[in-house]
Amino acid sequence: MPDVRPQDRRPVPFRGGGFRPHPLPWAGPAVFLVLLAVWEGAARAGLVSPLVLPAPSAAAAALWSLVESGRLWLHLSASLQRLVIGWTLGTAAGIGLGLCIGLFSLARAGLGPVVAALFPIPKIALLPLFIIWFGIGEGSKVATLFFGALFPTIIATAGGVDSVDRTLIRMGQSFGLPWRDVVLKIVLPGALPAILSGARISASIAIILLVAAEMIGAEYGVGAYILLAGNMMATDQLIAGVALLSVMGLTVAFLIGRAERWLLRWRG
Amino acid sequence: MPRIARRLLARLVVSGGLAVALGTAGLLAPAFAPSSASAAEDGGADRVVVGALRFTSSAPIFIAYERGYFADEGLDVAFSFFQGAQPVAVAIASGDVDFGLTALTGGFFNLARNGALKVIGGHFHEVPDHEGSAVLASNQAYDAGLTSPEALAGHSLAITQVGSSFHYMAGRIAEAAGFPLSEISLKPMQKVGAMIGALKSGQVDSMIIVPHIAHALDKAGAAKIIGWVNAYAPYQVTTLFTSTRNVAERPALVERFVRAYQRGIADYRAVMLDQEADPAATDEMTRLIHQYVYTDRPYDKAAPSIQAGAIYVNENARLDVGDVAAQVRWFQDQGLLATDFDHTDIVDTRFVEAYNVPD
Numbered sequence: 001m002p003d004v005r006p007q008d009r010r011p012v013p014f015r016g017g018g019f020r021p022h023p024l025p026w027a028g029p030a031v032f033l034v035l036l037a038v039w040e041g042a043a044r045a046g047l048v049s050p051l052v053l054p055a056p057s058a059a060a061a062a063l064w065s066l067v068e069s070g071r072l073w074l075h076l077s078a079s080l081q082r083l084v085i086g087w088t089l090g091t092a093a094g095i096g097l098g099l100c101i102g103l104f105s106l107a108r109a110g111l112g113p114v115v116a117a118l119f120p121i122p123k124i125a126l127l128p129l130f131i132i133w134f135g136i137g138e139g140s141k142v143a144t145l146f147f148g149a150l151f152p153t154i155i156a157t158a159g160g161v162d163s164v165d166r167t168l169i170r171m172g173q174s175f176g177l178p179w180r181d182v183v184l185k186i187v188l189p190g191a192l193p194a195i196l197s198g199a200r201i202s203a204s205i206a207i208i209l210l211v212a213a214e215m216i217g218a219e220y221g222v223g224a225y226i227l228l229a230g231n232m233m234a235t236d237q238l239i240a241g242v243a244l245l246s247v248m249g250l251t252v253a254f255l256i257g258r259a260e261r262w263l264l265r266w267r268g
Numbered sequence: 269m270p271r272i273a274r275r276l277l278a279r280l281v282v283s284g285g286l287a288v289a290l291g292t293a294g295l296l297a298p299a300f301a302p303s304s305a306s307a308a309e310d311g312g313a314d315r316v317v318v319g320a321l322r323f324t325s326s327a328p329i330f331i332a333y334e335r336g337y338f339a340d341e342g343l344d345v346a347f348s349f350f351q352g353a354q355p356v357a358v359a360i361a362s363g364d365v366d367f368g369l370t371a372l373t374g375g376f377f378n379l380a381r382n383g384a385l386k387v388i389g390g391h392f393h394e395v396p397d398h399e400g401s402a403v404l405a406s407n408q409a410y411d412a413g414l415t416s417p418e419a420l421a422g423h424s425l426a427i428t429q430v431g432s433s434f435h436y437m438a439g440r441i442a443e444a445a446g447f448p449l450s451e452i453s454l455k456p457m458q459k460v461g462a463m464i465g466a467l468k469s470g471q472v473d474s475m476i477i478v479p480h481i482a483h484a485l486d487k488a489g490a491a492k493i494i495g496w497v498n499a500y501a502p503y504q505v506t507t508l509f510t511s512t513r514n515v516a517e518r519p520a521l522v523e524r525f526v527r528a529y530q531r532g533i534a535d536y537r538a539v540m541l542d543q544e545a546d547p548a549a550t551d552e553m554t555r556l557i558h559q560y561v562y563t564d565r566p567y568d569k570a571a572p573s574i575q576a577g578a579i580y581v582n583e584n585a586r587l588d589v590g591d592v593a594a595q596v597r598w599f600q601d602q603g604l605l606a607t608d609f610d611h612t613d614i615v616d617t618r619f620v621e622a623y624n625v626p627d
Contacts (some may be wrong), residue, residue, distance in 0.1 A: 051361070051382045069603075128462070136455060136471050216462065217455040227456070231354065232604055233378040233427040 024079020059239035066225075066240065068090065076244070079210055079219040081137065086145025086213075087206045091199060094150045102191070103183065108158075110157075117133030119151040124212040136217035144213040149202040156198020161224055189266065196260050203252045220246070313344040314521055319356035320347055322561050324480070324577035325392050325506060326369055327540065330560045331553070332532025334474035341524035347560075354432070360511050362384055367525060369512075371506045374431025374604045377596055380614035381606065386515050387592060388584035389508035389526055389620040394498040398541070398580040400505070401437060402482035403496040409473035410492040417441050417495040421451040423473035426463040429456050431604055433505060437476050439598055441606050449602075467491050478574035502597070504588040506519045515616050540578035550575065589615055590624030605612035 036056050042048045043055030050058065066072040100107040101115070123144050130140040164187050172182045214223030222244050229237035301538045315410045320326045332338055336344040353370035360368050361384035367518055370376075370618070379385050394400040405414040414423055420441065427434035435454065442449040454470050459461045464481070466472045476497060477485075485491040497503065508529065514522055535553070543550045554571050561577075562570035593611035598609045615622075 049382070051379070051384065127467075129464075131466075132469070132472075136457075136466060213460055215456070217457065217466075219454065224456075228430045231373070231375050231431045233354075233358070233375040233382075 009097040012263040051233075054236040054239055056239075058236040059243065062234070062236040063240040063243065066237075071220075074253060075218045075222050075225050077215070078218070078224075079248075081139065082141050082145060082213065082221070083206055083210060086142040087149045087203060089142075090146040090149030091148075091153050091202060091204070094153025094198075094202070095157050095195060097150075098154040098195075099161060099183075099188075099191075101154065102161025103187070111154075112158075115151060115154050119155065125208055127212060127216065131216055140216065141213040141218065141221075144209050145206045148205045148209040152202045152205060153198050154196070156196050156201070157191060159197070160194025161187055164190030192263055193260075196256060197258075200253065200256050203256065206250060207249055208250070210245070211253050272601050287507055290360050292365075307543055313342050315344045315346065316366040316521070316525060317364070319344050319350055319359050319368040319370070321351070321353070321356070321370060322349055322563075323478075324557060324561050324574050325478070325487050325579050325581070326534035326555075326560070326579070327557045328391075328581060329369055329529060330557060331533075332528045334556050334559070335532070335535065337528035337531040338525070342529045343521075343524060343528065352428070354429075357385060357509070360509065361515075363511065367508065367510050369506060369508050370506070371433040372436075372592065372595055373433055374435075374599050376509075377599055377614065379494035380509075381609045383536050385509050385614065386512050387507045387509045387587065387614055388522060388616050388618075389529070390504055390582040391508055391585065392579050393582050394501060394503040394505060395587060396498050397501070398498070399496065400503075400579055401476050401478055402493045403441070403474060403476050403495040403497065404467060404485060404491045405474045405494045406467050406470045406472065406491055407489070407563070408470040410494070414473055417500065418445040418447065420474060421447040424453040424455050426455050426457050426466050426472040426475040428458060428460060428463065430454070430465065431599070434476050436517040436598060437461055437497050437501070437503070437596060439602070440503065441476075441495075441497070444500040455536055455571070460491045463616040470616055478577060479579065479589075480573050483572070504582075504591040504592065506518040507587065507592070508585060515618075519618070522619055526585065530620075533581055533583070533585055536578075536581060537583060540575070541580065543575055543578070585620045587615070587617065587620055588624050589617065589622045590626050593626050 032119075038258065039053070040056050043050070043053070043058070063072075066075070097111065097115075101111050102108070125148070127140065127144060130143045134140040134143045168186050171180060172186050176184070210221070211223035211226055214221040215227060218224040222241060226238060226241035226245070228236070229241055318329060320329060333345055333347070341581055348359070348365055350359070350370075353373050354375045356365065356368040356370045357373070357376045357379050359365040361379050363381075371392075372387075376385065380387070392400075403417045403420075409423060413419065420438075421622075425438055427438065429435070438454065439449045442452060447513055455466065456468055457472075460481075462479070463472075463477070464485070467475050468485075474494075483491055486493045508526070510522060510525075529530050539546065539549045539553045551571075554574050555567065557574050558570050563576055565573075589611060592615055596605065596611050597613070599605040611626075617625075
């Protein structure tokens with residue numbers, strides 16, 4: 001090791017920062033605002049015809065007239081009710097079936113292929129059947145959302161159970177924990193992150209299916225409103241309705257984020 | 269929709285660019301205009317695309333084509349077939365189709381309001397002495413007392429979509445019967461097939477439908493005819509329409525098209541509105557129509573449906589302007605259309621005789 005004279009010593013900066021993202025809370029809203037401003041400007045200047053793409057202000061006006069007439073609440077409450085019932089039932093059933101598939105060999109061997117066969121079927125294609133089975137009332141709409149939420153939840157839950165640390169389970173079993181405690185205290189908490197990210201996906205799928213579910217026999221609902229706007233070629237209302245769906249998606253994502261933080265607080 | 273948007277966008281960009289080019293090089297403008305006009309109005313066959321539905325009600329246009337009336341006018345007509353009224357209007361707005369022949373709907377009026385379309389002639393019209401659309405009740409609702417359209421209040425009625433012609437007819441019946449439309453529970457089913465299914469299974473109490481389907485359902489015992497729309501509203505159901513660009517830039521071509529179409533209507537009216545008069549001619553015309561309508565059925569099975577579906581078509585494509593105005597007002601009253609326009613913005617009466625014109 002040759003001696004280095006003190007005057008030759010150079011300070012070495014830390015170079016291993018990688019591409020570490022740091023929070024920039026202003027960037028998201030700023031991009032949104034710039035996009036809206038360009039869009040509005042193009043519409044105001046007459047570069048884009050209102051038929052091609054209505055100005056954001058026109059869509060906002062359509063939304064406001066919806067608020068003023070009180071129909072916003074009618075549409076929202078109808079859709080939210082379908083969404084809450086369909087998604088909750090679908091998620092509950094999905095978690096139950098997913099746990100069974102994850103825990104029992106018989107369920108895994110028996111149900112696994114059924115799930116794989118039914119998941120890719122577009123629920124919109126089954127709508128006519130749902131109508132015959134559940135009627136043109138709320139039944140067929142809730143059923144569409146139920147089946148939309150069911151399969152992704154089953155797959156996420158079963159996958160979550162599979163990815164729980166085997167050594168933890170073996171340790172519990174070695175220490176003589178009863179089966180019930182192994183499931184409730186090790187498997188379920190371990191699978192929870194996967195179940196919650198499955199819930200994000202299934203909630204988004206349920207919102208997507210809302211428009212399809214409200215195609216038949218729906219007088220009110222955000223999906224029915226969007227379909228009406230499309231029928232009427234009222235593009236400003238169409239954009240307003242789509243914005244409503246986006247807000248619903250954001251709200252659901254926020255709520256699930258909150259639930260994640262609370263349910264996974266044990267991770268520290 | 270994206271394709272349409274792109275086309276309209278492209279056209280805007282092109283026309284914008286053209287305006288700039290003409291603005292900066294004003295000298296070019298005079299040389300430009302005549303050459304483009306003469307290309308469009310050239311003596312050779314002009315190619316036009318007609319958007320139509322495979323219904324017997326579209327027959328006059330098939331007759332005009334098969335009997336060479338379009339060719340006589342120097343028009344090379346191609347058909348583009350659609351499943352519903354709305355897409356035809358959208359296709360004309362996007363420039364994919366030149367002429368359309370379908371029912372007036374709320375979406376149509378909104379496209380016309382935005383300056384994309386003009387109504388230029390009349391077609392199917394509800395008239396008192398000729399069968400048009402029928403009101404049907406499900407067997408269950410009929411047994412429970414729904415035996416006339418006046419009793420529709422408190423019942424459900426299947427329609428294709430909000431803003432469709434079925435929605436409008438329900439509104440006019442409610443108006444004539446003296447109760448608000450909100451007392452009928454309208455069930456949008458998207459498709460006529462789904463409407464029929466819902467009526468047969470009793471999931472909806474009633475619907476409105478063209479005569480040949482109504483008779484078939486009634487005869488099969490699947491539903492009951494309880495009334496006819498023509499008793500409630502003289503109604504200009506379908507019209508001939510084209511793009512605003514066509515009437516503005518190629519009026520001579522539109523005139524030639526309408527002339528050929530009127531000859532098709534004359535032939536249709538002479539034979540199909542009185543089918544007993546000359547069975548041989550009726551048979552011949554039914555065979556002609558069969559090339560376009562019910563093509564999946566053998567002729568013997570298709571003929572009765574085609575003949576029963578021969579609804580009333582206005583002579584010489586006359587247009588009931590007063591009723592078009594009433595329809596616009598009705599959709600505006602329902603809050604489905606903006607109130608900043610009326611029928612004069614969407615109708616061009618230069619091509620056919622207009623009647624019942626409001627003051």
